Amino acid sequence: MSVASESGIETGVETATDTASYAPTELTVPTRGRDRASYDQELVHAILDEAYVCHLGFVRDGAPVVLPTLYGRVGERLYVHGSTGSRPLRMAGGTRQQEEDPGLAVCLTVTHVDGLVLARSAFHHSLNYRSVVIHGTAHQVTDPEEKRTALDALVDHVVPGRSADSRPANAKELAATAVLSLDLATVSAKMRTGAPSDDAEDLGLPYWSGVVPLVKGYGAVIPSADLAPGIDTPDYLSAL
Amino acid sequence: MSVASESGIETGVETATDTASYAPTELTVPTRGRDRASYDQELVHAILDEAYVCHLGFVRDGAPVVLPTLYGRVGERLYVHGSTGSRPLRMAGGTRQQEEDPGLAVCLTVTHVDGLVLARSAFHHSLNYRSVVIHGTAHQVTDPEEKRTALDALVDHVVPGRSADSRPANAKELAATAVLSLDLATVSAKMRTGAPSDDAEDLGLPYWSGVVPLVKGYGAVIPSADLAPGIDTPDYLSAL
Numbered sequence: 001m002s003v004a005s006e007s008g009i010e011t012g013v014e015t016a017t018d019t020a021s022y023a024p025t026e027l028t029v030p031t032r033g034r035d036r037a038s039y040d041q042e043l044v045h046a047i048l049d050e051a052y053v054c055h056l057g058f059v060r061d062g063a064p065v066v067l068p069t070l071y072g073r074v075g076e077r078l079y080v081h082g083s084t085g086s087r088p089l090r091m092a093g094g095t096r097q098q099e100e101d102p103g104l105a106v107c108l109t110v111t112h113v114d115g116l117v118l119a120r121s122a123f124h125h126s127l128n129y130r131s132v133v134i135h136g137t138a139h140q141v142t143d144p145e146e147k148r149t150a151l152d153a154l155v156d157h158v159v160p161g162r163s164a165d166s167r168p169a170n171a172k173e174l175a176a177t178a179v180l181s182l183d184l185a186t187v188s189a190k191m192r193t194g195a196p197s198d199d200a201e202d203l204g205l206p207y208w209s210g211v212v213p214l215v216k217g218y219g220a221v222i223p224s225a226d227l228a229p230g231i232d233t234p235d236y237l238s239a240l
Numbered sequence: 241m242s243v244a245s246e247s248g249i250e251t252g253v254e255t256a257t258d259t260a261s262y263a264p265t266e267l268t269v270p271t272r273g274r275d276r277a278s279y280d281q282e283l284v285h286a287i288l289d290e291a292y293v294c295h296l297g298f299v300r301d302g303a304p305v306v307l308p309t310l311y312g313r314v315g316e317r318l319y320v321h322g323s324t325g326s327r328p329l330r331m332a333g334g335t336r337q338q339e340e341d342p343g344l345a346v347c348l349t350v351t352h353v354d355g356l357v358l359a360r361s362a363f364h365h366s367l368n369y370r371s372v373v374i375h376g377t378a379h380q381v382t383d384p385e386e387k388r389t390a391l392d393a394l395v396d397h398v399v400p401g402r403s404a405d406s407r408p409a410n411a412k413e414l415a416a417t418a419v420l421s422l423d424l425a426t427v428s429a430k431m432r433t434g435a436p437s438d439d440a441e442d443l444g445l446p447y448w449s450g451v452v453p454l455v456k457g458y459g460a461v462i463p464s465a466d467l468a469p470g471i472d473t474p475d476y477l478s479a480l
Contacts, residue, residue, distance in 0.1 A: 003322030057306035066297035082243030213459030
């Protein structure tokens with residue numbers, strides 16, 4: 001798995017007419033490894049919903065910054081949140097309602113590593129992975145209803161159903177929390193699956209070749225020491 | 241786990257005199273969550289060595305791009321690789337030997353998610369995590385010896401010891417592969433561990449609170465179907 005190039009200037013790509021796909025654009029059609037790219041909405045949603053952190057990139061004083069952060073998805077919109085004092089959230093400035101506000105140019109990337117790919121040749125070593133890259137402009141969410149929806153989505157992204165089983169944010173917490181939204185429009189998924197792809201002339205070499213799958217799971221839950229008596233582990237956790 | 245702010249303008253931070261720490265800089269001292277930041281070299285190395293992918297951010301046409309990619313570490317230097325035709329690698333331009341070459345400004349971030357943090361309040365939901373953020377300038381590696389060392393490190397990052405048990409890159413493969421180096425200088429780690437931190441007045445609320453640990457492991461290896469006869473699974477894989 002190597003540094004890929006995303007932005008081939010692409011003239012021959014047809015815009016997807018299937019409503020379940022994102023339209024490929026200059027930003028999302030790779031110059032290389034094009035057979036690994038996908039614009040399928042269902043695949044994109046599945047990759048986004050399975051991960052816990054995204055890597056949010058933006059430009060500060062001309063230099064790139066990449067920060068890991070939790071996110072939530074509501075339909076075709078992603079949300080991230082932070083303190084109202086945090087720099088990227090202040091940089092995002094105004095709202096969609098203020099047309100003069102440019103928002104914050106971001107690139108939001110989510111990646112799963114699914115396996116180690118061991119080829120006979122060093123050159124063909126790789127990782128099996130699934131990733132989504134979203135380019136766009138993030139805007140502050142100021143509508144109180146959308147902000148609540150976004151914060152619920154962030155909590156439900158940690159554990160589905162959890163927002164209904166916790167104390168909702170109060171006015172002070174809402175005021176201290178900034179939320180950014182990013183539309184799923186300029187989006188692509190990329191993945192590698194399966195066996196190593198060795199060159200034909202290397203197949204007889206005396207090196208083991210294959211895939212080591214990476215597996216993820218949940219450990220036994222650790223209740224807080226100060227949990228009020230009589231509170232059992234909720235079903236939505238047992239179901240994980 | 242929310243969008244943090246990294247670049248507080250910081251006047252009161254003492255430069256670390258311990259040789260096993262990175263010196264905090266304006267770029268690596270957060271304005272918020274400062275108690276979660278660390279400059280410890282051993283911690284940084286451990287976080288880097290345990291992950292498989294980094295998220296590499298750079299600026300293209302004024303906009304941020306964040307791509308997942310494999311990496312390798314040799315001492316205080318990280319390496320990423322890609323096709324010589326890939327855009328970011330071409331953007332990195334010349335070499336350290338060419339003083340006039342500016343290289344490519346990057347931010348390279350590595351994150352582990354260790355647990356889901358379920359507080360009584362929606363507001364205090366979070367993730368337990370460990371991350372490293374590196375700011376710097378990436379340069380193309382042109383010295384043939386360093387390039388070979390870097391490619392070995394990339395393969396050994398997939399599985400320690402693997403580079404010695406695979407066919408080394410040949411001249412054609414070396415020529416097709418570009419390698420970027422990034423020094424570990426402007427570096428910080430950040431982590432959250434332990435129980436949820438609910439407000440005192442919420443402790444009696446009837447909501448479960450605690451941590452769900454995330455665990456990672458390896459599945460049974462999948463040998464390539466065309467493996468030459470008599471090749472056993474190597475010990476370095478059984479040891480994973």
